[in-house]
Amino acid sequence: MIDSTTTNGSSQPRHHTPVSELLKNAGLFEARGFVAGKWRTASNNATFPVYEPATGLVLGECANFSKDAFANSIDTCHDGYQEFWSQFTAKERAKILRRWNDSILENVDDLATILSLENGKAISEARGEIAYAASFVQWFSEECTRSYGDNIPSSYPSSMVFTSKEPVGVCGIITPWNFPAAMITRKIAPAFAAGCSVVIKPPSETPFTAAALTKLALAAGVPDNVIALVPTKDREASLELAINPKVKKISFTGSTAVGKMLTSLASGTMKKVSMELGGNAPFVVFEDADLDIAVDAALVCKFRSSGQTCVCANRLLVHESVVDAFSERLVAKVKKMQLGKGINANTTHGPLVNAAAVDKVERHVQDALKKGGQLRIGGRRPEGLTGYFYEPTVITGATKDMEVAKDETFGPLAPIFEFSTEQEALDLANDTEFGLAGYFFTKDISRVLRVAGALQVGMIGVNTGLISAAETPFGGINESGVGREGSKYGLAEYQNIKAVTIGAIKA
Numbered sequence: 392m393i394d395s396t397t398t399n400g401s402s403q404p405r406h407h408t409p410v411s412e413l414l415k416n417a418g419l420f421e422a423r424g425f426v427a428g429k430w431r432t433a434s435n436n437a438t439f440p441v442y443e444p445a446t447g448l449v450l451g452e453c454a455n456f457s458k459d460a461f462a463n464s465i466d467t468c469h470d471g472y473q474e475f476w477s478q479f480t481a482k483e484r485a486k487i488l489r490r491w492n493d494s495i496l497e498n499v500d501d502l503a504t505i506l507s508l509e510n511g512k513a514i515s516e517a518r519g520e521i522a523y524a525a526s527f528v529q530w531f532s533e534e535c536t537r538s539y540g541d542n543i544p545s546s547y548p549s550s551m552v553f554t555s556k557e558p559v560g561v562c563g564i565i566t567p568w569n570f571p572a573a574m575i576t577r578k579i580a581p582a583f584a585a586g587c588s589v590v591i592k593p594p595s596e597t598p599f600t601a602a603a604l605t606k607l608a609l610a611a612g613v614p615d616n617v618i619a620l621v622p623t624k625d626r627e628a629s630l631e632l633a634i635n636p637k638v639k640k641i642s643f644t645g646s647t648a649v650g651k652m653l654t655s656l657a658s659g660t661m662k663k664v665s666m667e668l669g670g671n672a673p674f675v676v677f678e679d680a681d682l683d684i685a686v687d688a689a690l691v692c693k694f695r696s697s698g699q700t701c702v703c704a705n706r707l708l709v710h711e712s713v714v715d716a717f718s719e720r721l722v723a724k725v726k727k728m729q730l731g732k733g734i735n736a737n738t739t740h741g742p743l744v745n746a747a748a749v750d751k752v753e754r755h756v757q758d759a760l761k762k763g764g765q766l767r768i769g770g771r772r773p774e775g776l777t778g779y780f781y782e783p784t785v786i787t788g789a790t791k792d793m794e795v796a797k798d799e800t801f802g803p804l805a806p807i808f809e810f811s812t813e814q815e816a817l818d819l820a821n822d823t824e825f826g827l828a829g830y831f832f833t834k835d836i837s838r839v840l841r842v843a844g845a846l847q848v849g850m851i852g853v854n855t856g857l858i859s860a861a862e863t864p865f866g867g868i869n870e871s872g873v874g875r876e877g878s879k880y881g882l883a884e885y886q887n888i889k890a891v892t893i894g895a896i897k898a
């Protein structure tokens with residue numbers, strides 16, 4: 392529906408009220424790119440439309456850049472990072488980051504409005520995402536001044552070895568639409584802390600949040616030759632980030648298929664890579680779990696952002712003795728969810744990002760029902776809402792042969808599988824090529840240690856569905872990617888270690 396240019400029978404797309412009129416600081420709405428040190432329109436004034444997923448209205452026309460804009464920005468940022476690293480102390484970079492953090496928080500209302508309009512998520516969640524995005528900037532403003540090297544005993548007489556940490560250089564940053572703010576700050580705050588420069592390719596669904604953050608970063612003192620924001624619909628053009636030899640690192644968050652393709656291209660010049668990719672998170676409820684805690688955790692963990700987070704529970708595995716009680720309580724709470732435009736204050740859950748996302752949820756639901764699953768709630772597109780909505784859905788009797796068992800739904804479908812032993816739960820949980828997040832619920836401390844050791848994932852929530860925070864290393868294993876973001880490990884992803892061996896100096 393939304394990709395068509397006719398939503399009302401006319402040949403013109405319908406436009407939303409100008410977004411800038413909804414903001415306290417109208418200047419935060421920016422449709423140009425920040426290319427090679429300046430806000431610019433694209434050649435021939437090329438643009439692409441950005442839609443509100445809840446209505447299909449056009450929010451704005453964003454500048455659509457070509458490969459040259461990436462190449463020029465990379466050149467500018469190549470010069471820029473060398474000054475940033477050599478002429479700014481860590482304390483000065485920390486101050487810039489701190490000012491940027493403060494201004495993100497001061498502008499939370501406007502940023503959340505832009506984010507909710509273009510992504511669809513409920514305004515309360517959008518505000519939460521802005522605070523989450525700022526937390527990475529604050530975190531790396533602090534880590535920045537604590538980047539230490541080593542002093543190592545040498546095996547040669549009268550010699551010493553020390554190490555220093557240096558910025559990798561220009562970083563190519565490619566991010567997804569599901570966290571339009573936080574996926575950008577989680578990458579560029581550590582890059583700036585390390586002394587790197589960044590060329591960002593924002594998602595074409597949500598470029599305006601990225602532009603607003605860039606404006607605030609520049610106002611906070613990030614030099615104009617250290618950051619570039621190059622929106623484009625032309626995926627080939629953005630591949631310049633993966634092949635240009637001046638780019639020394641690619642940090643990508645998105646699907647596993649695209650992550651593999653970028654990694655392979657980046658290997659041509661041996662770039663450092665961080666790949667935050669897809670998941671298929673198991674959520675295991677053992678027989679001794681506190682069911683109220685487990686149900687509340689399932690609500691946030693499965694239905695946050697209408698199921699569109701990479702750490703969302705994809706498979707709910709529940710012990711046979713508690714499966715009925717768990718399912719009933721979950722369904723009762725799902726019934727209370729309020730679907731609607733994210734920007735409306737009473738909406739708890741917004742639309743999905745586009746038609747393909749709704750189609751995928753529908754396909755998983757139909758497949759599960761065809762293979763014997765029982766529909767407990769939801770299971771359809773809601774009536775009376777015109778955008779990309781799908782009702783929050785719970786299906787019991789899920790089995791291993793269903794599509795949802797293998798493939799991340801990335802939508803509001805909670806399939807409940809039953810198990811009878813701990814080993815069966817672990818076998819089911821680990822039966823995937825992904826390994827991002829996993830959750831389990833139990834009161835037995837020895838089981839906590841056993842199961843935490845056995846789950847093949849990068850991040851685990853025990854008796855909680857919320858695991859994301861600036862201090863916690865974020866990342867996966869297996870086909871969920873490589874690298875860790877946030878935390879004390881996040882800075883090293885943007886640094887090289889240099890080892891210096893000093894031989895004997897004769898007096």
Ligand SMILES: NC(=O)c1ccc[n+]([C@@H]2O[C@H](COP(=O)([O-])OP(=O)(O)OC[C@H]3O[C@@H](n4cnc5c(N)ncnc54)[C@H](O)[C@@H]3O)[C@@H](O)[C@H]2O)c1
Nearest residue numbers: 566567568593594595626644645646649667668669670701
């Ligand atoms: N591990 C994590 O931290 C994390 C976080 C968020 C999302 N994800 C994953 O991201 C996926 C959903 O996001 P998505 O649909 O936007 O992913 P996606 O891979 O389609 O897109 C991510 C980014 O890559 C760009 N892109 C897509 N195809 C490209 C191509 N052929 N060439 C160059 N660039 C291309 C997109 O424009 C976007 O900017 C899910 O699998 C989800 O699990 C992972």
Ligand SMILES: O=CCCC(=O)O
Nearest residue numbers: 569570700701702859
């Ligand atoms: O979608 C992936 C990122 C989600 C998060 O950081 O919690």
